[in-house]
Amino acid sequence: MHETLIDGIPAFLVEGPVPTTVGLVFGVGRADETFVRGGLTHLVEHLVMSAVGRTAYDSNASVDLNRTEFTASGTPEQVRDFLTRVCRALGDLPVDRLRVEADVLRTEGAAAAPPAVGILLAERYGTEGPGLAGVREPAIRSLTAEDVQGWVRTWFTRQNAALWLSGPVPERLVLPLTEGAPPARRPLRRAEVPTPGWLETPMEGAVALGGELPPGVAGPMTLELLRRRLEDELRHRRGVAYAVGADRFALDAETRFGVVVTDVRPGQEDLVVRVLWREVQRLADEGPTAEELEVERRTILADLDDGRGDAGEAASLAEARVTGVPAYDRVELRRQLSGVTTAEIRQTAARLRNGALLAVPGPLDPDPAGVPRIPGWSRDAVQGRTFRRRRRRTGVPKGATLVVGDDGVSAVLEEGAITVRWADAVGLVRQGPGEYQLLGRDGFALPLSAADWRDGEEAVALVRAAVPDELQVDDDDVEETAGLLLIRSPEHRVREAIAMSDHGATVIANAEWTAVVADDAPDFLVRQAELTAAPGRSPVSLVLRQTHADLEYVLYRGYKEIARHRWGIAPADPRLLAEAVQRAEESVSRLHRAGGTPRDIAEEAVAALGLPPQVPALLAGEPAVGGQRVEGAGAFGGFKASLRGDFVPEQGKRTRLERYQRLAHRRPPWFRALNAAGVLVYGLLVWGLVSWREHLDGWQFWLLLALCGASLLNAVWDARPLRRPAGTDPAGTGPAPSEPGRTPTG
Known part of the structure; x- marks a missing residue:
């Protein structure tokens, strides 16, 4: 294998026969996005592949945490054609297919990491960077042509690309990518999570452990040693599990995240958790035996000696070039293997243990070997305006309050508080009418429903005013109804x-x-x-x-x-x-x-x-x-406007009631004079009823008094002069129907 430049782009080439297999790698993935703009990278990849179209040779594309790759395998000419199509599509995305491909992504539901890994990453790193692998992309349909085109200009450039190739190199290979600046990446940020600790997750039938590891060969060796011990104990000795897997993910130049996942027979979750934690502690305290270490060393050396791994090494080096995460060639890996000791494995296992997160499908009682449960509540609550729970038709527990302050918002319950501070907000997602979810950088999600709180609409309005507009999005599912x-x-x-x-x-x-x-x-x-x-x-x-x-x-x-x-x-x-x-x-x-x-x-x-x-x-x-x-005026305001005749048409057939409402709306002089006479008549009737009260039954008196009193009040109201400006709709609904500014109905 050797490194060269092809059309100014770093290329890692492995000699070999046809077919030619190639990968064009860009240093951008899910970890480079934000919560509210989640899915941008994957959407670009889909748009590019839709422009490439169907091919007679194998071609594909993928997105993970920190890289995007377009691959193909075929004759040199076919590979050259594929790379040319990809580069041209990046320069002219088919944005007319934006809505279709957004819906395809929603249907696909793909993630940048397996579910167990995503859950652990989100717990450790919150809702940014690698933690986004465990968070749903809420608003793919809101992404615009400008969004995806700007993303391409930032990340899919010549300065952020590398190529790996196995087989004959195509002649006259050109990669027409746009020029750009090397993109700036956010530094790795960790959520404030106490470790080691365990958390309950929705993963049924699986238990996982994850934690940070150093770069180098000791990390994967430690994970594999732990995986072998668990497989021997859980599958071969106890028969409570079938598949035990391990994987490692590069987060930055100095940090790897290792994960061990095992399935579990229903009812045996507690046993599996305790065995898993016991083996982690044993490996950290005692290290591997000399025999275990030698078996693992020979296994890795055998893989390095296998020539079929040359293309994988080239792909790793290309990825390292664009992500900034170092990769090691075979010479360096052999050197590291020769120097790995029991003490180094023990130290690596201790780092894994001390920073470990245990994901379990149900509650544990008691905690395994002193590993505490990760708190499900924020450390404190903000001070500010307090909103009380509505008494009826709410899912909020009794005694709960919502506090909206200058620093953030807290939902305070008996068990604790969920707090999201404005400075840490990563997204406010509208999930329905009056329904929102506010997410913080530390991973806490605070549901907000106007119907749950007294003056709830004011509370929601305060939150929306505090969260920047660019962080407010509609959930993709809102449009469905x-x-x-x-x-x-x-x-x-x-x-x-x-x-x-x-x-x-x-x-x-x-x-x-x-x-x-x-x-x-x-x-x-x-x-x-x-x-x-x-x-x-x-x-x-x-x-x-x-x-x-x-x-x-x-x-x-x-x-x-x-x-x-x-x-x-x-x-x-x-x-x-x-x-x-x-x-x-x-x-x-x-x-x-x-x-x-x-x-x-x-x-x-x-x-x-x-x-x-x-x-x-x-x-x-x-x-x-x-x-x-x-404008909506509410039941009382709308009823008053209706009585005034604000909604009676100026022309066309009208009922008697509507004709009266129109007169009451305009109140011409003769109409007011007639009502003034009515005031005198109804006033005399009320005086007569009061004077003759002893001659009437109780219910008759009160009924007649109510009717005459209501008529008197109505006459007094309609006898008043018109005080509002002509042509103004008193209900606040715009110009009155008789005004020229009204929209024609024909």
């Missing part, structure tokens, strides 16, 4: 329903349908139910949902679902929609058979169902052009 609500009801009735709720919305209407672009505060289905209750008796409504691939509608009468149709995937009976919206069944059938993109189908739905023309743009997430904003 969203959609565009269209109600087959006059606009003024929908505006009235919005005003009577607690949350505003924007409406766009025509003569038949009213589209509602709702705020994200309430749950979408709750919003649909509350807005279809007031507009009329069981009004028809449609919820349209669009993805990058499909369009779907859900048909409701009131808040009861009566039909659901997804074009090309899950058809519905067209008769149900035709009857609900009073259209010819053949017309709806043609709409159901429509093809093309979701936008094409949405435009056909506009024509077939008479929907507002802005619907296709609204489904695509474009601004609500021509919409009218309506």
